[in-house]
Amino acid sequence: MGCKHMVKVVKFGGSSLADANQFRKVADIIKSDPDRRYAVASAPGKRDSRDEKVTDMLLQCFRLACDKRDISGTFDKIAARYNGIIKDLGLDFSLDEDLEGIKVAISHHASRDYIASRGEYLNAKILANFLGYPFIDAEDCIFFDENGTLDSKKTDKKMSAVLSLHEYAVLPGFYGAMPNGTIRTFSRGGSDITGSIVAKAIGADLYENWTDVSGMLMADPRLIKDPLSIPEITYKELRELSYMGATVLHEDAIFPVRKAKIPINIRNTNDPAAPGTMIVDKASSNVVETVITGVAGKKGITSIHVEKDMMNSEVGFGRKVLEVLENHNISFEHLPSGIDTMSVLVSSAAIEECKGSITAEMVKAVDPDSITIMENLCLIAVVGRGMVSTEGVAARIFTALANAHINIRMIDQGSSELNIIVAVEEHDYQKTLEAIYHEFVK
Numbered sequence: 001m002g003c004k005h006m007v008k009v010v011k012f013g014g015s016s017l018a019d020a021n022q023f024r025k026v027a028d029i030i031k032s033d034p035d036r037r038y039a040v041a042s043a044p045g046k047r048d049s050r051d052e053k054v055t056d057m058l059l060q061c062f063r064l065a066c067d068k069r070d071i072s073g074t075f076d077k078i079a080a081r082y083n084g085i086i087k088d089l090g091l092d093f094s095l096d097e098d099l100e101g102i103k104v105a106i107s108h109h110a111s112r113d114y115i116a117s118r119g120e121y122l123n124a125k126i127l128a129n130f131l132g133y134p135f136i137d138a139e140d141c142i143f144f145d146e147n148g149t150l151d152s153k154k155t156d157k158k159m160s161a162v163l164s165l166h167e168y169a170v171l172p173g174f175y176g177a178m179p180n181g182t183i184r185t186f187s188r189g190g191s192d193i194t195g196s197i198v199a200k201a202i203g204a205d206l207y208e209n210w211t212d213v214s215g216m217l218m219a220d221p222r223l224i225k226d227p228l229s230i231p232e233i234t235y236k237e238l239r240e241l242s243y244m245g246a247t248v249l250h251e252d253a254i255f256p257v258r259k260a261k262i263p264i265n266i267r268n269t270n271d272p273a274a275p276g277t278m279i280v281d282k283a284s285s286n287v288v289e290t291v292i293t294g295v296a297g298k299k300g301i302t303s304i305h306v307e308k309d310m311m312n313s314e315v316g317f318g319r320k321v322l323e324v325l326e327n328h329n330i331s332f333e334h335l336p337s338g339i340d341t342m343s344v345l346v347s348s349a350a351i352e353e354c355k356g357s358i359t360a361e362m363v364k365a366v367d368p369d370s371i372t373i374m375e376n377l378c379l380i381a382v383v384g385r386g387m388v389s390t391e392g393v394a395a396r397i398f399t400a401l402a403n404a405h406i407n408i409r410m411i412d413q414g415s416s417e418l419n420i421i422v423a424v425e426e427h428d429y430q431k432t433l434e435a436i437y438h439e440f441v442k
């Protein structure tokens, strides 16, 4: 049991609420600590590796409706998921009316976001009923502005006002309302953001994020066997890792709580005794036994390599190159440069449609000696607050990669000295992660 006056916000991910058995574990976790006051629920996730997430099935319904095809088959599977949970929990409660209304709305071309959001809406209603807590709809207390950006001021005010009326409550994750009242979702995995918004609004002492792994691990467990769990990580380190693909927590989920310095504790619903990972503003120590905190990577990167003699002395060169990307509404991932060379690393998907015109426009803008495009790259980030104070980290990384015969295409040490990023070819992705992980974890 926690001490008396703590307030904890708990968010449960899709696999934690995938079936009745998981619901029981969740209820046990919530009820075992009276400080766990406000629960944020995701839509039912996969029950096993071959299963489908409800959110994916809802999006499938949306696509079918757009193509004017019958949604019944897919919708029935969704309804069966919820009805199965209700029945197995033995609840005297029905979602029939809601389900019917949603089915009609989908057939009448409801928006993509409205349809996607129903996964959390329905699941939170079941959890509220199971716990005997009030259900508070996120559309009444999470608001976006006209541009679709979270309106934190309005959200904070309304959320804290609504929650102050309830000692305990359940809210659906993933969505809120636009100024005209229509539903808008965050990007995928966005229930993590909802939990953070709730924690911030009520000034929680702790935001517990319950998932299916025992905390943030030093590497993606789908790629590295049994990686070590990270006991403590700073917001900054986590941001670097989650941006790079360590998707255990949505990359934007730290923003609402960071200013208020509310720690996040990643926990495992299937192993509630494990302490998990504490995500904090300042770590209790900068000495990390493994030297690095973690390693993560993402594929699908293209490098646009621009060369021109005396580039460095040409005022405005970099701006002109980047302006071409800006005109196509493309952001860049990294920008390593030399005296006569500059590389812009971008997401391959983002430039897929306009590669040709981008290079042509760059030629026109800066008249380079050459422009080369290198595709099928990936970025690997080695992150760690302990790296600054430890000599030879870069040397260890590069030696490990050389020993594994991996050709490094780019190196970038972030100015915070919190990370070292390398670009390698996509076919070396797995090998690179393994070589780096095993260099630091023997």
Ligand code: ADP
Binding pocket: 012, 013, 014, 015, 016, 042, 045, 189, 210, 211, 212, 213, 215, 216, 217, 218, 219, 220, 221, 222, 245, 246, 247, 248, 249, 294
């Ligand atoms: P939830 O449905 O609970 O939100 P997610 O599927 O979004 O859970 O995130 C948890 C998953 O993130 C894990 O099952 C794991 O496969 C994956 N993952 C990727 N990188 C990491 C990492 N570094 N540490 C832990 N989990 C990771």
Ligand code: ASP
Binding pocket: 013, 014, 042, 043, 053, 055, 056, 119, 173, 174, 187, 188, 189, 190, 191, 192
């Ligand atoms: N259900 C949503 C998704 O699958 C949001 C979430 O799980 O956080 O992306």
Ligand code: MG
Binding pocket: 013, 189, 192, 247, 248, 249, 250
């Ligand atoms: Mg998630």
